[in-house]
Amino acid sequence: MKTIIAALSVAGALAVTATASFAQDVPDAVKARQGQFRIMAINLGILGDMARGKAEYDAEAAQNAADTLVAISGVHQPTLWPEGTDTMSIDGTRAEPALWDNLDEVLSKWSDFGEAAAQLQTVAADGQEAIGPAIGRVGDACKACHDEYRAPE
Amino acid sequence: MRLWLTLLPVAIAATGIAWWLTAPATVDASQIVALDGDATQGEAVFHASGCASCHHAENAENDTVLSGGQGFASGFGTFYAPNISPHPEAGIGDWSVADFAGAVRLGVSPDGAHLYPAFPYAAYGRMTDQDLVDLWAFMQTLPPDETVNRPHEVGFPFNIRAGLGVWKVLYADRGWVLDVPPELERGRYLVEALGHCGECHTPRNALGALDRSAWMQGAPNPSGSGRIPALTPNSLTWSVEDIAYYLETGFTPDYDSVGGHMAEVVENFSKLPAEDRQAVAAYIKALPAP
Incomplete structure (x- = not known):
């Protein structure tokens, strides 16, 4: 009986530990990189809705959004992509292991995003027609990485 | 002996039906050969059909070099996209437009073998004649590439291509899926x-x-x-x-x-x-x- 109680409590303790570690398992670096993508999506949304005519064009808001995208492109990426934070190693990420085999290529694609964002920054205040194509170039930069390095949901 | 004699015609008929079911079809190429292909129009068909997405090399920067080689995993094994650049030996440069029509529409290679349906010929079978010849004209303008095809990694019994003849009869339905206005x-x-x-x-x-x-x-x-x-x-x-x-x-x-x-x-x-x-x-x- 004692053995059973001991076994059960060990099992219980393990279950609690497992649950706790699962909940905390997403490393800060992963949360941080996902946060930066969310900031990008929000600001692309401000610009995209103006480009599509879903929101009224506002030069100042457009400029702020483009400036923010440029600022994000300056965040040093290697800090946010430590080894062992791919889909095979942890839950809560869609980053494919292949990303770490091709880090140079991934970083060069991140620079392409920076260039596209900088171009968007120079035209953001020029009116609705100007931002559409510039957002398209940013979208191309997003696709270039998501094509191979982000797993489907 | 008498039973055997009785069954013989049945056996012959069954063999005939099996051959008919599994034999690769051929296209009536007369209308296709009569059409003039327009490469400019064909470029739009090429993009809409997504040819490059599967036939460009892995990690290729240039999407118009159709050297093949990308692997596509499935429950039946891994299929490797072939070279469809206009190279005469490695690619499809020595094909005729009728050969091309047979492959794209019916999934049959110029030497009469069934192609695996990883190549979506059931969908492409709905392509118009004009789009097909325009596409062929455009593909002639792409750069040839000498990469040799990688064989598919497909296990028994799916490696027997004759079985694909039956598959096609059962499943390669070229009718439209939806009725639309x-x-x-x-x-x-x-x-x-x-x-x-x-x-x-x-x-x-x-x-x-x-x-x-x-x-x-x-x-x-x-x-x-x-x-x-x-x-x-x-x-x-x-x-x-x-x-x-x-x-x-x-x-x-x-x-x-x-x-x-x-x-x-x-x-x-x-x-x-x-x-x-x-x-x-x-x-x-x-x-x-x-």
């Missing part, structure tokens, strides 16, 4: 024929054939984790404009960005006229709920 015909042509969207967005049965009764209802991702999403109205609530904008830029209505193989599809559709993206979106919105 005239204003949706262009969208249907782009989705059901050239775009071959159903190949990923529709579930398959145990023999790898599309389940047309669950058209566009989503499916497991054939080459890895996750699911290919359903496009039916119970699942996809985007507007026509949302879908068209996604096909142009890769941005979802929440400004998340397209990923996986769909990124290549968006790359192709972004090169088409805006009316074609609208047409695709209108067809998608007209899909019946399951």
